[in-house]
Amino acid sequence: MDKAILITYDKEDAINEAKGLCEAAGYEVVHIIKESYLQKPKYGIGVGTLEKLQEIADKIRPDVIVFDEILKPSQNYNLATELQREILDREGLILEIFESRASSAESKLQVKLAQLRYEMVRAKEKVRLANMGEQPGFMGIGKFEVDVYYNDIKHRMHTVKMKLEKAGKQRELHRQGRKRMGFTIVSLAGYTSAGKTTLFNKSTGETRIQSNELFTTLSTTTRRIIINQEPVLMSDTVGFISKLPAYMIDAFKSTLEELTYSDIIILVIDISDSQLELKKKFASCMRTLDELGVKEEKIIFVLNKLDLIKKDQINNKIEFLNLMENEKVITVSSKSGENIDELKKIIENTIMIQNPHKYKKNESKGVEKY
Ligand SMILES: Nc1nc2c(ncn2[C@@H]2O[C@H](COP(=O)(O)OP(=O)(O)O)[C@@H](O)[C@H]2O)c(=O)[nH]1
Ligand SMILES: [Mg+2]
Structure with missing residues (x-):
């Protein structure tokens, strides 16, 4: 590394x-x-x-x-x-x-566009400095080269925008493809450092990755687990970021594309955050999920880092987030593994509710769950 x-x-x-x-x-x-x-x-x-x-x-x-x-x-x-x-x-x-997380053609283009905007801001500053003659030969380039560089970025941005218009149409096909594979897709969402990856490893850790051809195409951030006899694909997604600049929002959302075709979203929340921080992040997550078209009934709220706060504070925070009435709320410690099995039960219940006929099939087999 x-x-x-x-x-x-x-x-x-x-x-x-x-x-x-x-x-x-x-x-x-x-x-x-x-x-x-x-x-x-x-x-x-x-x-x-x-x-x-x-x-x-x-x-x-x-x-x-x-x-x-x-x-x-x-x-x-x-x-x-x-x-x-x-x-x-x-x-x-x-x-x-x-860039490392963009998987679809559209997402790659959105990231490219954001990268070009980033370069554009810097090119503008160079143009400004070159025009002022403040720093002749700034970074080893003169006024003429700066102009060429600036125009080149502008041209590339235009090309990417044109390609984006076309890519939008292909997105639907990609999504349907994943759906048709017939698996339940569970995705982890939440702020950076909330504990998504720790939870992902804890809940998928014991399952060996299958060398089945179907699964070799999966990225390292997607693993297969079995819940109630059914294969479930679990994905770790890119984290929410505080102070994300406006020009990056489309790129960010496009990397979260898999949330739009997930059956279940596990929203990981760091319960050890201060109330103020907690509220701000929670509101921002809910707003983005809503903008991505994720329905609230698909969300399981996982309040993580249970080990870091006192028991009496937990209820306060659940109340504070207005989640007391919600059945799909669970406090866990991804580090120690506390309540991870309970979380799997909630996932199982949610799958049953979404897909009652899958459940019946397994009942009649009379086999034990897990
Ligand atoms: N004490 C405690 N720390 C945790 C827990 N879950 C994650 N962490 C720590 O929080 C940090 C961020 O975790 P990570 O899984 O990388 O977060 P991500 O950015 O959401 O993927 C790491 O230092 C983890 O060890 C937990 O349940 N308890
Ligand atoms: Mg992570």
């Missing part, structure tokens, strides 16, 4: 999320630098921190330095020049995650 030094805010939520994003992009965070302010003009960080970073980077030799804020091209350039290492800012990191 590629190693990363992470520079982020000195706040637990920010650290956890940024670490989660690094991991989702395939980086192992080997060192974290925590700062209260990351928007200083020249390097984002102050000169003192830069010196400290230089020392650590020389020792650790990371593949990349992740900066958990947006960097202007000039700041990125200054940092990369001082440190002689690749610098990846927050938006660049998020785009890498989306």
Whole structure:
């Protein structure tokens, strides 16, 4: 795994999320630098921190330095020049995650478009600097090259948009294809670092991946489990991200495409979050799921990290989220495995309700569940 030094805010939520994003992009965070302010003009960080970073980077030799804020091209350039290492800012990191998770043609195009927008903002800044003559030969390119570069991005964006119009029509076919395979599809959704991957591994861990041809085409984020004699495909999806820039929303949603054809959505919520954080994230998840056309009766609410809070706080938080009356709510600890079997029962019940005739078939066989 590629190693990363992470520079982020000195706040637990920010650290956890940024670490989660690094991991989702395939980086192992080997060192974290925590700062209260990351928007200083020249390097984002102050000169003192830069010196400290230089020392650590020389020792650790990371593949990349992740900066958990947006960097202007000039700041990125200054940092990369001082440190002689690749610098990846927050938006660049998020785009890498989306790129690795985009599976359909449409999703790939949406991500490409977001990447071009990211480049466009940077090209504009370069054009501005070149026009002002402020930094002649900035990043080794002159005004003419900057113009060519800028126009090239514009042209590529146009091409991607044209292709997107066509790809929309193919999406429906892709979806139907998955449906027709006849499996129940369960997808995990929720914020980055809520515990989706931990839950995914805990609930699918014991099942060996079948070498059956049908399943070799599945990505590493989809596994097959058996619930009540029936094969169920479980997928880990890309996490929700706080402060997602507006221009990335389409790309983000397109990577969540599988949620639209899932039979069951497990919404993983980190119950150890503060009430304020909990409410904000919950509302944002519900809004996005609604925008994707996911019906509420398909959602199972999994309140994770039960081990981190006191028992009397649990009910308070369930009440706070207005989930007391909901039968499809369960508190679990994905780490210890507490209540994972109960969660499987809820999945089983939901499948039965959605598909009563599948259930009858198994009843008559008289075989034990699981
Ligand atoms: N204490 C505790 N930590 C957990 C639990 N589930 C996940 N975590 C931790 O939370 C962090 C994020 O988990 P991960 O599964 O990567 O989250 P994801 O981003 O939603 O996939 C990791 O450090 C996990 O070890 C849990 O039930 N209890
Ligand atoms: Mg994950």
